[in-house]
Amino acid sequence: MKNRLKDLRAERGWSQGDLAEKLAVSRQTVNALENGRYDPSLPLAFTIARLFALPIEAIFDPE
Amino acid sequence: MKNRLKDLRAERGWSQGDLAEKLAVSRQTVNALENGRYDPSLPLAFTIARLFALPIEAIFDPE
């Protein structure tokens, strides 16, 4: 599953640690998501979508 | 996390087994999702949304 996390984060000038804090997950989790090592849980996907004020479908692409 | 699976399935006159087959998961998984025992993975949420032709946010509610 592809995602636009790295772009969305960079647009806002946030570090992975900043994003992790806002999402209440570890920095390693953010890194793993950005680099496609695994997909977020559905609840985390909702948290991410809410943070960026976008639909889940606008951030994640099942491809 | 709440979801509208049971309603959407009933509207179409499908059994849990029918839905499981269309989603390519086990009937127990459909039953567990409908009864809120756990949330689907993000890929499965996308499959469900595609099947019902609805956005993920129209089916699942993180509450």
Add this chain to the structure above:
DNA sequence: CCCATATGTAAAGCACACTTTACATATGGG
């Protein structure tokens, strides 16, 4: 009455989502 179909649930097992701790490397500012 039977039986087929639908639903709920349990147990054991595997894979993955996420954690903490830890280390390596790059980069830019003093």
Add this chain to the structure above:
DNA sequence: CCCATATGTAAAGTGTGCTTTACATATGGG
């Protein structure tokens, strides 16, 4: 140069998403 910050990754542990097999119960049609 140094050091702080940012990023990538690894290992071990926990919980959960999903599987297969299995059993119990309800319900409606013949």
